[in-house]
Amino acid sequence: MTDIFANLWFGLSVAITPTNIALCLIGALAGTLVGVLPGIGPLATIAMLLPITFGLSPVGALIMLAGVFYGAMYGGSTTAILVNIPGEAASVVTTLDGFQMALQGRAGPALAIAAIGSFFAGCVATVLIAVLAAPLTKVALLFGPAEYFSLMVLGLVLAIALANGPISKAVLMILTGIVLSMVSDDVQTGQGRMTFDQFELSDGFGFIIVAMGVFGVAEILGNLMKNSERELVTQRVTGLMPTKKDLKDAFPAILRGTLLGSFLGILPGGGAILSSFASYTLEKKISKTPERFGKGAIEGVAGPESANNAASQTSFIPLLTLGIPANAVMALMIGAMTLHGISPGPQVAVKQPELFWGLIASMWVGNAMLLVINLPLVGLWVRLLRVPYRLLYPMILVFCCIGVYSLNTSSFEIMLALAFGLFGYWLNKHDFEVAPLLLGFILGPLMEENLRKAVAIGRGEYLEILSRPLTAVLLVTAVIVLVLALLPSVRKQRETIFVE
């Protein structure tokens, strides 16, 4: 126990250097900004900011990018409550009761409860990461290639089971991502694979290019094709303070939301969206007065908001300890680490403790900053919503294009990003969720490397590899999860969580 506090203290000393505080603030503010603005999410933002971080230290860069992620969770809820526009998918449920509260003139308490809940959840999640990190890292160091491969298979299967939308489509998207990641020179033999002797492809498609294309460009295309007018209903925010009764009603919901979110965040594919939906369902189910939900019940704001923040932070656990991303944002973080010369995995905690603990402690600092800066700035964020989309999207495109070009100053890669944008648009149009694609894209090469190593070490004896105890347990679990997810009764329940 003392170890954990010593480590957190050490991390805090890294996180509160002036540069890192400033970077954390910039990240959190940028995150809030994109959280507020619909039509641009944390994924595209992190991808756009990545090239800007080249000049920073790895710790600073990761602190800033993490700030974008949890900042977006805060920002998304602000607009959900005030103007009924969820800035992020994770705050869709907040519109249900949050906006109703705003209509009843209780926007202030709703915002305050969302912020307090998020802050509380963030604190708990930070401690949880610190507690779980060390033991998980120890376990992970025992893993060989075969175990890693099976763990990734299990991770992908969980991601499929928990993805929103039909299972078959999630499977397709992950496989597409894996297949796309195979374009490159073979790591072991140097043979070109599907590169058609283009030297630009010998390193494969850069993941920034893929992310910018399928998230940045495709999202803009989708928004323009929808051609929807954005309406602005601006409420005056009066009286931020929640009453004692509000706090009494909200606290248990915050607690439950935090627990649920922390747990779901660790699971691959879980993350913020699922946990906010699940928390809302839970609150409604256990409430003595479920009819109040949808009409301004404060629990309906407190629970989901705590849950999505807790989940967005605990999803760092598999990334930091195992080097396996739990969702698409974490996949981007892996890319960021690789760009900064860090190979993600259990050795990070041992070899680069300042990075590991600094990042963890910065999340706590960032959450505290968000609590302080967000409530007074509410008016500013809402005003930003008035920036028309016709000005916004050219600016996003500028950042995307410069971001891609700055990687290798290659025009070819800009054309690739465009191609991925059109591909992503086609997928969106046909209702294929693209987030799992990025997950597969990042995990593909890792899976291949580990599988090939495992086969080489096992001298080609597949049965022997499969019967290693840990490998067998992981793979059998994966099969069970997959079968469960395909059972008709579970499938129905899965759908109802997202239908609410």
Added chain:
Amino acid sequence: MNSPDTPPANARGWIANPRDFFGALVLLLLALFVLWATLDLPGQEGFQLGAGSIPRLFALLLGANALLVMASAAFTPGPSVRYSLPAALAVAAYCSTGLAVYRLAGPPLTAVYLIATAFLFLKKFDELGIRAPVFIGVAIFAFGVFVKPLGLAIAVFALVMVSAAASREFRFVESLIWGVALGVFSALFFILLLNLPIAALPPVLLSK
């Protein structure tokens, strides 16, 4: 090329769920392409998995799953997606003339040609419902082509001007100002402040 609508059942044709069917069809084609492109790569040799083993494994899985989704989409009713033949033909004509110009005159003139035709036929593209993809696509293409010879500021300006026309709310003067502002901003921010190794202005001008 419009947002998914749900037309009456009789307008659906022989596929019950075109949205899933055609979405998965592209992925099936991708899988087939990968299988074809990795034909010459070695598979497993002795204890070692070869360069081609794993791409083929996943391509097979992808193809098989795509087929499954397509098969179920053919028989289970679902939302439809509107495709328009005139729009597809227009895009094909636009791209193929662009390609011809590219062969004859090189990338910069192609970008100029594509931008000019896009604006010339703006009304037509709008009617066909492909205004957004055309203008966004051309804008990014133009940026990629212009950035090296003309520098970042001009490339950004072109990107903003052309992409702004993708929206029906396009306002010429406003975009002009916005384009200049973003061009100046990106030159200052990315090149002066962040030191990215990109030329801000046309390199030809600077070398004199």
